[in-house]
Every structure is written in C-alpha cells, then in structure tokens.
Amino acid sequence: MRPTRATVLLTAGLVTLLGVPSAAAADTPATLYVDNNRNVVDCSDDGPGSKDLPFCTISAAAKAVRPGQTVRINTASPYAEAVTIDRSGESGKPVTFVADGPTAGSLVQLSSGKALKVSGASHVVVRGLRTTGGVQVSASTDVELDRITSYSITGSPSLLVDQGSVDVRLTRSSLGYSARVEGGSRGTVLSNNKMQGVATASVDAVDAPGTIATNNTIYARCDAGVSFRGGSTGSGAFNNLIYTAPPSACANPGPRTGILVGQSAAAGTRVDYNMLAGFLPDGPGPYKWAETAYANPEALRTATGQGAHDLLASEAGGVGMTDGSPTIDSGDPTAPGVLPTDYDGYPAADDPRVPNTGKDGGYIDRGARETQDELRSVLLEVARNWAPAGTTVQTKATADHSWRLSPLTYRFDFGDGTAPVVSTAPAAEHVYRAPCACTVKVAAVDGAGRKIEHQQSIKVTPATPLATAFTAQPYLPSASDANRLVTPLSVQVDPQGAAAPWPIARMDVDYGDGAKDTGSTPDPVQHAYKQPGTYKVTVTLTDIKGATSTAERSVQVAYTPAGYVAVRPSRVLDTRTTGSPVQGGTATPIDVPVHYYSSGPHHTAGASAVVLNVTVTGATEDTHLSVWPSGQPRPVTSNVNVKAGGTSSNTVTVPVGADGKISAQLNSGKAALIVDYVGHYQPNTGQRFTPLAPTRVADTRTAGGALGGGQTRTVKVAGVNGIPADATAIAFNLTGTGSTENAHVIAYPEADKRPTTSNLNLEPGKDKSNQAIVPVGPNGTITLYTNTGSTHLVLDAVGYYAKDGKALFTPVVPQRLADTRTTGKLAPGATATVAGIPANAVGAALNVTATDTTGPGFLTVYGHGATRPEASSLNTRPGETVPNHVTTPVADGRVSVWNSHGGANHVITDLFGYFTQG
Incomplete structure (x- = not known):
C-alpha cells in the first residue's frame, strides 16, 4: 500500500458492519449447531443443539437461540424449510446464524422456493445463506445480512426490507432480482453487492429515508439501476458500477435509467463517484432527478450539484476489473457504507500503475469488487535437480502477477528439514548435506497475503562414482499399451538401479542380437527379440561430467504363458x-x-x-x-x-x-x-485351457442325419459331456465322412452370422478331419454349415477354454519331436510314445502327419499312460500324406500315438506349444 494519508482516509470512512458477538454468560453455551446430514451425525430438534446432538432444522435453532449465541449451520445438505427469525439479541450481543462449511465461501442452501424472514427482531446477524425464496426483513432493527445469495424464483424482490425496519445492512451478497426498501424503513445500507433488477429497479427505495447504496455492481435491465422514490429523503448512491443491460423481454423497450431520484426524495439525497456504463453521452438514460432527465454527469452537476465525480461510458467493455478501467482507484473511501473488504473479502488495493483519482487521493475502486495484484502463477526452476550431496543447488522463481511493480516475498523450502529461505529476491541456493529424494517448494506472497506455490522434485545422490546396474524383464502387453504393438519375446531393460551421482547424458544398450539403442536419459527401453535364447545385454551410462560405467548380464528370452x-x-x-x-x-x-x-x-x-x-x-x-x-x-x-x-x-x-x-x-x-x-x-488376458481325452459331442450318423448343402445344424457343446456352461471356446476334432461332393464345412458361434471362412475341405469317398477352435455361441451352441452336397460330421471335443480353466499356453519355435521315417513304420494296432514336451505340461498343441500309409484307418493321440479314448485324431488314407492339428493331454512330457488296424503308417509329430498350470 502506498500513501499513508489515503489509508487514513479509507479507514475514516468505514462503517463497522461485520460485528463480532461478545462472550455469552457462563451458563449459556456460546454456540448452537444445526446439521441435517443424518448419514454422518444424529440430530434432534428437541435436543440441546450441541455439536454431538445438533438440531435438525434451522427453525429449531431460531426458536432456541439467545443473545450472544452463534448458530453454526452445516452446509453439506439443503434444508427443506422456510426460516423465520423472530428472536432478538441485545446491543453488543446479537444472535448470529453462520454457514459452517469446509471453506470460507460455504453457503447454507435452503431448498427451492424456501424463504428467509427476519420478523420483529433486533440485533441479528445472518452470514452465508442461499435461498431461491427471497429474503424479507420486517419490523426489525440492527440486522446484518452478509454473503447472502438470493434468487427469487417468483420474480419478486430478492431482498425486501419493510414495515419500518431500521439499520438493515446487506453486504457482499448476490441478488438475482432487486433489493426493495419500503414502508418507512430507515437507514438501510447496501454495500459491495452484485444485483440486478428485472421488472423494477435493481435498488428500489420507496418511502425509505436514509437508504445508502455504496460500492455495488448493478445491472439495470427493465428499470433504473438505483431508484429513490417517495419519501426516501437523505439517501445516497456512491462508488457504484451501474451497467445497462439489453432490454430483451422488457415491457418497456426504451432506454434504461442509471440513477433515478424522485421529486419527493431529492431533499438531502446525494450521488457521487458512480460509474454508469453502456449509456450514450448525448442521449437520455443516465439520470432522472426530480422528474428531469440529464444526459451526463456535467448536466446533473450543473443543475443539482450532484454527481460531480460520476463517470459515464457509452460502452461497457473495458469497465470494471480490467486493466486501465476508469473504475480503478477512483472512488470515495470516505463514503457512507464503505466496507473494509470487498465482495470477495479483499481489502482496497492501490494499483501503482494508476493515478489515485478518488476523493482526497484515495484509491478504493468503484463497484463490488476491488481490482487486486493478481498472482497468476509462479514457476520454480532448479538449476540441477540431480546432483550429489555437497553440491550447491541454485533455484529461481519467476512470478506472473498483474501489477509487477509491487514487491513479492519468496519462501524457498528445500524439503530436507532445514529452515526455509525467505527473501524478496526471487533466487536462492542451498547445499544438501545428505542424499534424499526431496521436493523443493517456492511460495510467492504479495502484500495482501495472497500466496501461490510451485514445486519441483530433486534427487540428491551419494557422492560416489557412477556405477551402472540394470534389470531385464519380459515386457508384456497391458491396457497402458493402447495403440502400440507389443510383440512376443519383448524385454524391458531398466537402468533405474544405477548409482549415478550426476545426471545421465547418454545411455547405450547392446541387446546381444545385433540390435542397439542410444538415448539421452536413463529411461526403461523395450526390445523385441526375433527368437528365444540367451543373450548378453550390455548397458553403458555416461553422466554430464563425462564419467562412464558399463554393466552386462545374460538374459534368458522365452515365450510367456498366455x-x-x-x-x-x-x-x-x-x-x-x-x-x-x-x-x-x-x-x-x-x-x-x-x-x-x-x-x-x-x-x-x-x-x-x-x-x-x-x-x-x-x-x-x-x-x-x-x-x-x-x-x-x-x-x-x-x-x-x-x-x-x-x-x-x-x-x-x-x-x-x-x-x-x-x-x-x-x-x-x-x-x-x-x-x-x-x-x-x-499374456495377461484371455481364457485358460482344460484338455480332455477326446469326447464325442456330435455324430450325424447316429443323430440328425447327414448335413445337406446350404443347410445349418446347431449343436450343443457347452454344458454337456463334462464341458462347463461358461466355456468360451471349444477345441474339437471335426471329421467329415460320406461326402457326396467336393465341399467345405464352416463351424461358427452365431447361427445368423456365418463367416466366409472354412474349417474342413471335403472330397467324395474320403474321410477327412481337421481340428477347429470355435467360440461358444448362444446357449452353449455352435453351428455347422456345408456349402454343397451332403456329408456326415463327427465332432470330438479335445478341450475347452474358460475363465476357470486349468492351463495357460506357451508357444514354442516349431520343432520336430518324432519321425518314424528314421525308426520304422507304426504298425496296425501299435502304439508309439513321443517325448520331448516339457515335463510340467498338461497339454500340447501338435501337428501330427501320417504318410506312406498302406491302408485306410486313423490315429489316436492321447496322454501317455492314460486310457486310450475311442476317438480319432486324424484319418489316414493310402497314397496320401495327411496332417492334422492335434490338441491333446500330456503326461510326464509324453504323448501316445495309436495306429488303428487299417494299415502301417509313418508318423511325424511337430510341437508348436504346450499348456501348463499356474
């Protein structure tokens, strides 16, 4: 703040409106409580109104309150009641009703249309209440209404003071409609409010002597901004900012009037230091005094001596809380009704960029809100946010604030328990004595005590040499990899375990397969290997001081169960x-x-x-x-x-x-x-697999007859034959026999959504099979279709997928497990054992091929040592090489292959993956 003289003038003009209750008698509790949030606390309107057992309604407290007591009202829930206060306090001991919320701006909400009334009472304070039913003060004395929000949904005044009320004060409040004072009420003061009128004037005093409107922001819609009529003598309008609003939806489409003083109200009424925006200088509207219109402040001053320091603007833009606005530092700090704080609770502030043109060099603004040196942001810069203990760390704060000419105070907290550095200089330095992961904070504080903060993390390391360390783990897909391809055999190399006293300037990674990465930060990196194996990974780190360190390790790269x-x-x-x-x-x-x-x-x-x-x-x-x-x-x-x-x-x-x-x-x-x-x-998603010994689930030779060309057949596959109803997909061997034409078969989940794919190709006179994995459709069914001719179909389930299944699948690089072409044919009726599958496997995905067959027949593949099922895995045909995908149980890393009695076969078995529990 600048001139001491202006400060004295400001203080001299204050009216003490925000009274503080004096101490109550020793036997009277100083505070009563109201809380209707019954999910949190019990309440009773018949109780003591204590914090432990509060009243449920405001009305109950209003009936019980005594002089000097404060009623604290919880703001968590609306109150479905109209409230009437008719009990009085005493001089110096008002009855006080205040919002009791988590923040200073909390409001007590009355339900829609509920009103607040003060009737026949005196020495009453109400602070922080919101109502859409309006506020009425009748036949009452010494009533303070502070931080009230009132929007009358009926269109009647948001505030009505009547029946001879005396010394009613409305401060720092918001009214959706007008404030009306009438009925011989005296000494009403309206200060630092935001209000608008609709059908009537925003401030409308009728037969209300001594009504004062000071430092309000007023929107004049269909009538005057401030109106003193009837016997409202000795009234006054000071420091107000009055906007004219467009006359939309107004019965009177003509120009608005800024300030209207009736003939019978002119005696002793004063008007000065107001700002009227949106009024044309050469047209009617700004003033009407004793039935005469005045087009500008000069004309009003010449005729009445009033409005000498009023200002007029033809446009509303650039007026109010805007840099360069004529409302800034141009009001009268000694005007009746001036408050110590504005609508937002801020004191008057002197903008050093603007001349103090207010009365006697004062600097209060016009309108409800005082322009402040707004602190928009502060940016903290740390010269080294990674350094060894013992290094001097330099910090700098850059503040963005409106006026920039007023000094700020900076408070630097370095987060290591040492005392903060407080200075008007925007820079500070500090030496950390021990390693830490600390947070450096700066707070910029202006002269009014407003504060804004920013912080940065800093890594203080031990003063030791650079030592590279890293981890190498499989990198698996997750939801965080949206829009990113994550291929198998991906590995993440993470150097976060390195001991680095200074920031890393370069990281080189050699993945051991010919691929390399180089980066400027020690962040985790991912690499996809082309095939499983053991690779030597080498990481070299270089810090900003030029020191280097290398570490290497062998990394086993393998497929992950999925x-x-x-x-x-x-x-x-x-x-x-x-x-x-x-x-x-x-x-x-x-x-x-x-x-x-x-x-x-x-x-x-x-x-x-x-x-x-x-x-x-x-x-x-x-x-x-x-x-x-x-x-x-x-x-x-x-x-x-x-x-x-x-x-x-x-x-x-x-x-x-x-x-x-x-x-x-x-x-x-x-x-x-x-x-x-x-x-x-x-990995990390999908369903688990449960292998089954081949189990027949459908055979058209025994039920339903052959499937004709262009026809479909729906088959129940889940919830039967040991397959649970919640299975999401079934693996089965699909065999076609007795086909009359070359055709294909499709197996699919939804009968009305047949795909253009195929699962089995048929030839007349040949039994052909193929394994299929088909999603389960509605009610546990799948649908079968053939495009032409007719054929019998046999379905043998070999396993199912479900959320509660047994095993996950681990793919492998395709590898050959057995080939009888090097050991001799598998004779009819003979069984061969195929090994080489991991010992912990419970199932395997194989490709089994029969070749050089001497007679028609079939092969059955099953878990070693188990009972051979009565089902086929592939059908063999003389003179043909027949492969089939086979999913089968496994025991002790082995499976058995049985050749039917058709003819001798060479059998080739290839492994593509296996299933394990866990």
Missing part, C-alpha cells in the same frame, strides 16, 4: 484374389490382424501366438506348407500337405514374429493360400 482370446473367424489372406501364390523357395509374409486396446476387448496388439485355419489349393505338384514366426529361420516342421491339383486345410497354431507377422512357404511348386484368423493367445 490365455486364449476367441474371436469371430475372419479371412485375412486369399491369394486367389491377390494373384500372388505361395511357392517353393520364397517365404510369404502374412499380416496378423492388429486391433488395439482402444478398439475393444477382443482383438489386441499383444498376441504371442495366433490360431489360423490354413488352406492350400491348386498346387502344381505334391508338396507341403510350413508356417512359422516371421524373422526366424524356416523350421523343418510342416503344417499342410497337399497333392497336385488338390485342396487341403489344417488348423495352425504359430507364434507371432517380432514384426507382428508370420511366414508361410511351400516346399516346392506353387499353390493358392487361404488363411482364416480364428483367435490368439496373449
């Missing part, structure tokens, strides 16, 4: 339409559908292995197709065997490559390739 996500089948590749067949000697890349987390819960970008139905057709020669993860060497395994000119299909489970793709290649010749996407395995 759950299965079943999806509606979809076709992802058909080279018959692209004109790019697969062929021997050239790998064909296949894009796996990537659907990110933001697209929904089914397809994701975190698949570790995919399940496909792969069909090869139109081969130029007898050949086979291999499918494997992109980026890895082509394995010796195979997935689909096909004869020249023929069509063959098989289910394929294969890991996804580091680039999110898989590869397919023919051994020789050319052929068309059709790939249907069935589902995928993904």
